[in-house]
Amino acid sequence: MAVDPDVDLHVPAQRRTRALDPAVLAVIALGGVAGTEARFALERAFPAGDGAWPVTTFGINVVGSFLLGALMVLLTELLTSPHRLLRPFLGVGVLGGFTTFSTAMVEVPELMRADRPGLALLYLVGSAVCALLAAALGVVVARAVGGRRRRDRR
Template sequence: MSEPSPSPVDPDVDLTVTAERVELHPSPIPVLAAVSVGGMLGAAARHGLGVAWPHTPAEFPWATLVVNVSGCLLIGVLMAVVTRVGSGRLLRPFLGVGVLGGYTTFSTYVVDIQQAVAAGRAGVGLLYLAATLVAALAAVWAGVGVTGRLIRRRTARRRGGQENR
């Protein structure tokens, strides 16, 4: 019986292994620029959603929930692509660290919970705490799983098409 394939792992998780940080060579400046520009774009998108979908401390913070869950889904998709297909030097820093790092906002998540509790809406705060945790983890899992299956299917079709030529 074969073991299931491991979940994708970000190639630079172990920062002590220089060979796994290839995007930093020969200079980290392009990476820092990519992260900065991506972060501005992600933060602007998050801010726009917050302005378009405001809430009071006593209300459920739907905008922040949608931002964090959609960001987790996209992080799952990105990690599946990066680990199964590969990427250029700046794709992961720009999209993963920059855009999605600036877009998602777990600090606002915690502040929203605190404000709901302070407004006498502990039930809303607890519901939001649990809903975000469960939905965010499910979104990452779904992003990695669905994207991985699509990549495998696409790869299998390409191999099949080349064999039939």
């Protein structure tokens, strides 16, 4: 059985976590709806033309990756005791529904069919590289902002 990384098995009360926690599943579903609806609205508001760089999907994935990096720092380093449902709701639900790497993988063959193989390759590699860099930047920015706020409180 897999163990949730947020569970400290040295704490007896935490050893009794349920594998399928209905509250966790509910907040993931609710967050997923919110994130997916936000993505859908952006995709409808800013559609990419046929054979063009899918700028909206690309932007969504980069912004979502940045926010996920920042969120993980907030939850694991800056908040003293975040609510147990915050990470599943925001990280898995909202940002998981908002980002859409599966759509990016559908758009690559569409670019190929539009006779844009170079753009397809650039989009494929660029999406992964930029998302990773954005997540790292989110971590750096969150740590910088969080460190500054901690110093200001002293």
